[in-house]
Ligand SMILES: C/C(=C\COP(=O)(O)O)CCC[C@H](C)CCC[C@H](C)CCCC(C)C
């Protein structure tokens with residue numbers, strides 16, 4: 007399939023990601039919540055304290071080694087996750103649709119939770135973004151049918167068509183790259199937007215398909231159960247992610263305000279996901295981008 011064959015929706019979705027990357031990179035870094043750059047000693051690797059060797063050179067090499075090892079470990083985790091669900095689907099232990107949604111929920115959240123294993127260097131986020139970038143390349147190569155990975159098609163597509171990889175899954179990993187590079191561990195914005203895209207949007211599909219008999223009045227493709235599940239699960243996952251990063255010492259939040267802000271972001275993201283705009287923009291773009299905007303406005307200005 008040639009890139010020219012991509013639909014208007016695909017070009018809109020891809021343009022939205024590139025635009026948001028350009029906008030975010032120009033943003034002044036406003037950090038109204040306290041971000042604590044200290045890292046618990048458990049994550050530090052032994053520093054070289056030899057007087058014979060200049061520490062700055064060794065400090066760089068120890069961070070680079072640390073991040074390279076962390077990148078390799080997370081890459082293995084990503085490959086194992088997709089392979090594992092492929093095996094479950096092949097053995098008919100799990101339906102293909104459910105498999106894809108569980109990969110949708112787990113891969114992004116586990117990726118986000120892996121960020122603390124990277125070093126405290128400024129380059130750590132770029133090392134971490136190698137993982138979704140490698141998966142992005144894998145999706146493009148298979149989506150364009152340059153190679154054929156049956157396991158990837160089985161665990162990541164609805165109908166096993168290669169071009170499906172160039173939509174939802176590709177936008178998904180692009181958002182992972184954007185969140186890791188722009189927001190990283192220092193901001194609740196990326197953590198919440200991934201909580202809504204991975205947790206909220208993922209559970210909406212599972213619950214909506216299974217129990218969604220009562221459809222939304224303005225969108226017959228979506229249901230009340232799906233949207234309510236998205237709001238609740240997206241909220242809980244986002245709060246859980248903020249708690250995880252505050253326990254590890256990366257964030258210090260006013261929890262009363264944080265809960266209010268996350269509830270508002272979850273509501274906004276749920277409403278956007280429920281709109282009949284699937285033909286215009288993929289919800290793996292609309293949900294995280296609107297969550298980023300809402301989280302940025304609530305956490306940075308109120
Ligand atoms: C199926 C996926 C998205 C499709 O969404 P939708 O169209 O159903 O709304 C998820 C795609 C997953 C991706 C190919 C793998 C990403 C791996 C991740 C970057 C790293 C995970 C590491 C962790 C330690 C398991």
Ligand SMILES: Nc1ccn([C@@H]2O[C@H](COP(=O)(O)OP(=O)(O)O)[C@@H](O)[C@H]2O)c(=O)n1
Nearest residue numbers: 210211214215218227228229232233280289
């Ligand atoms: N708010 C929602 C979201 C999805 N769903 C159900 O999940 C199915 C897939 O939702 P979707 O098109 O948003 O799936 P993805 O684009 O997230 O893969 C829908 O056709 C509905 O059956 C729902 O009932 N309510």
